[in-house]
Amino acid sequence: MAQSGTRLVEPDLPAPAELSADVLPVSRRRIQWLFAAGIVAGVVLAAIGIARSGHNAVPLPPGAVARVGDAVVPRSEYERTLAALARDRKSPLTPADRAHALQRLLDEELLLQRALELDLPRTDLRARRALVSAVVESIVATQENAELSDQELRRFYEANRDWFRGPDLLRVRQIWFRVDSVDDAPRAEARARAAYEKLASGEPFDEVRQAMGDPESPPLPDTPLPATKVGELLGPTALRTLMELGDGGLSPPVRSATGFHILKLVERRSALPPSFEEIRAQVANEFRRRAADQALRTYLDELRSRTTIVLAPDVAKELLAADEP
Structure with a gap:
């Protein structure tokens, strides 16, 4: 323990990475000891030494609790540290607690200054x-x-x-060609292409759907739906295809996990934004x-x-x- 007013000087301190393997375990134990909450006696003695050594020092500026080298430790930081410590304690802080809090601030400042030196x-x-x-x-x-x-x-x-x-609203109709197994796929695709040719030649959508499509279970709602919902019902490939169509547009057969789809975009609407009151938090x-x-x-x-x-x-x-x- 340094005597009152004594200044310890350790030149050429090693950087942390320069410490040898023999020194590292001892250093870790020493750091843990210095920062352990129970070292009341050592902290008190250190605080006494610090207080006495400051008697002949240059007076601290207003609002400072200590000076470490050329750096000042603000009293406000000391008081915040005490307040945080008090919240963790059920009993009032003792002088040893306050000394320990101050010592922690001084140690942190010393380590910070060393980090800047390095x-x-x-x-x-x-x-x-x-x-x-x-x-x-x-x-x-x-x-x-x-x-x-x-x-x-x-x-x-x-x-x-x-x-x-919100996302655009899409009103979509489809003719669906079911695929239950890998063997079904070629026949379903051929049916879908034949149906598409009939539609391209001008035959009515409902007649081709009735004559050549498979029953949907459940059927696609014949009402404007959010684009995200359409994607959930038909799959991402079908949704991407629909987003490229204009109103009244017709797609060639599109493959999905359940079969082939001929898609008709009946109508696309831009969704209205929710009212300000509904989404105030989102706006903020x-x-x-x-x-x-x-x-x-x-x-x-x-x-x-x-x-x-x-x-x-x-x-x-x-x-x-x-x-x-």
């Missing part, structure tokens, strides 16, 4: 990603937590009504998402405007080529 934000990928994510989250949080009025949400809803509307979420994206783009534009960025010539050419139409 340039971990640039040399450690996990640290780099964590810092970038923290900056992005701090920018996005300002929009996610913003209070939104009904007036601005209604304006946003009206300006983006098409975005909030989309408003915040777009606002957060814009805030991040604006922030990055500001950073670019005040930063000189130099590219290697070959990379600059690639970037310019990518911008060309």
